[in-house]
Amino acid sequence: MKSLKAKVEKHPERNVPRRIYDIDSKASKEKPENVAESVLKRIAPELKIKPDLSQLNFEQVKESILGxxxxxxxxxQGKPISGAWIRIDIDNDGKVYNILNDLVPEPVLKKTEKLETKKAAGADSPPHQLTADEAKAIALDAAKPSESNLDDILDSELVYFPHDGIPTLAWKFIIKAKKPIAEWKIYIDALTGAILDKVDLLKYIDGRGRVFDPNPVAALNDTTLEDNSKIPDAAYLEVTLKDLKNTGMLEGPFVTTSTTPNRVKRADFTFLFKREDRAFKEVMVYYHIDRVQRYIQELGFNNVLNKPIEVHIDGRNDDNSHYSPATKSLTFGTGGVDDAEDAEIILHEYGHAILDNQVPGFGPDGEARAMGEAFGDYLAASFFADKKPANLRPTVGNWDAVFYSGAEPPCLRRLDSNKKYPKDMTGEEHNDGEIWSACLWEIRAALGRTIADRLIIAHHFLLTPKAKFEEAADALITADKNLNDGRNEKIIRDVFTRRGILPNLKRKNKRAGVPFD
Known part of the structure; x- marks a missing residue:
């Protein structure tokens, strides 16, 4: 650069120096801030800032072993620009040796001026600037699903925030929320009220845990196990618990055990329990829900329940578990084998939460309710199929079922029934769901796990809360046309036609599952 003999790395977007290093400078006994000010005035033209440095506010001098x-x-306009800093590094002899620049150059600030003029253009009066109280209400709402109130706002300030690269007048808030615990930095457009940015301030840490994957019956391929059996070490798997919040408890970006009373806390983030320990169930729900949510995002869905779900690991004393659409939370039972010890039961219940997130209020009754049960079974079976022996793959809940099932292998339900629609409908959602889950399982066998899972999750967006089997079958075909140019329509249509859900076009629209009178 012209003003200094040094090496330069350019800013990738602003065409100004981002880093100036290997600087040839002279030693100085001046105060560090005087040395810094002198060099800034020399390089101001190349940084494209005002040469009098009138827009720079001196913050501090930090000392280190480097100087x-x-x-x-x-x-x-008298307000700080978030993220707009410059740091001048001076060695112990008073030589400037490194400069790191994140200032906004004058040509970009001109865009800010134009943007503000544009917002005011055509208005009868200047646009209303949000008051602090108005902005606080928006910020507290943005902190959801965590609970928060005015006392939880730790800091507020009117700043300029670089939105899409252009500094925009904004309210900045730091909020420490609770239930679940969260800390947010939120920027709100001071003129429109739009959320410009929401930054999670809590630090995430990977922990270690011990789980069944998915359960001891599958892991050991042993269907003789009982609830009171001694489970050998070979049934357990040590795993990484990803992105735990820095609280010592099992809570992260997609799941929290915050509704579980007296939950476990470990300062070293090591959760190596066995089933005799109550906390083992906390590890199970955290690991398996977190893992399946990450898989769903890998399929391309970044807006399907992409937030923490609250889980109570033993909130019922019967052999049942549930998802609550009212509280958007999961609760697991402890009758027989504790439900949270079986990852397939965990994923089944999470399946209900996924559907409710995609189609709010899905499945209040009838065929939609049956499809809700079927999807939960499918999600669990599909996700764990590759980890299970062949004879267990079309079944779910093998560990949970050892308490009550006389089938071989023991299972909650199967996904390979021969049931057809409508002759095998009974009006009970779990039984009727076996018709739908069998269709999904056939589609998976024909298309493969990834394509089938992606289609099945995608078609939910096309459903209504009270959708019928035939509507859902048509939605799957529509989803395939959208995602795969309809390449799989024949396979999908054939499955639903053979099951009686779609009419047979070759047989004058008769259904395969209509009983003969």
Missing amino acids: KHVLYQQQY
């Missing part, structure tokens, strides 16, 4: 580090923040 002194002088920090400035940029301001516009």
Whole structure:
């Protein structure tokens, strides 16, 4: 650069120096801030900032073994620009050796001026700037699903926030929320009230845990196990618990055990329990829900329940578990084998939460309710199929079922029934769901796991809360046309036609499952 003999790395977007290093400078006994100010005035033209440095606010001098580090923040219209800093590094002899620049150059600030003029253009009066109280109400709402109130707002400030690269007048809030615990930095457009950015401030840490994957019956291929059996070490798997919040408890971006009373806390984030320990169930729900949510995102769905779900690991004393559409939470039972010890039961219940998130209020009754049960079974069976022996793959809940099932292998339900629609409908959602889950299982066998899972989750967006089997079959075909140019329509249609859900076009629209009178 012209003003200094140094090496330069350019800012990738702003065409100004981002880093200036290997600087040839002279030693100085001046105060660090005086040295920094002198060099800033020399390089101001190349940084494209005002040469009098009137928009820079001196913050501090930090000391380290490397020398002194002088920090400035940029301001516009008397307000700080978030993220707009410059740091001048000076060695112990007073030589400037490194400069890191994140200032906003004047040409970009001109865009801010134009943007504000544009917002005011055509208005009868200047646009209303949100008051602090108005902005606080928006920020508290943005902190959901965590509970928060005015006392939880730790800091508020009117700033300029670089939105799409252009500094925009905004309210900045730091909120420490609760239930579930969260800390947010939120920027709100001071003129429109739009959320410009929401940053999670809590630090995430990977922990270690011990789980069944998915359960001891499958892991050991042993259907003789009982609830009171001694479970050998070979049934357990040590795993990484990803992105735990820095609270020592089992809570992260997609699941929290916050509704579980007296939950476990480990400062070292090591949760190596066995089933005799109550906390083992906490590890199970955290690991398996977190893992399946990450898989769903890998399929391309970044807006399907992409937030923490609250889980109570033993909130019922019967052999049942449930998802609550009212509280958007999961509760597991402890009758027989504790439900949270079987990952397939965990995923089945999470399946209800997924459907409710995609189609609010899905499945209040009838065929939609049956499809809800079927999807929960399918999600669990499909996700764990590759980890199970062949004879267990079309079944779910093998560990949970050892308490009550006389079938071989023991299972909650199967996905390979011969049931047809409508002759095998009974009006009981779990029984009727076996018709739908059998269709999904056939589609998976024909198309493969990834294509089938993606189609099945995608078609939910096309359903109504009270959808019928035939409507859902048509929605799957529509989803395939959208995602795969209809390449799988024949396979999908054939499955639903053979099951009686779609009419047989070759047989004058008769249904395969209509009983003969």
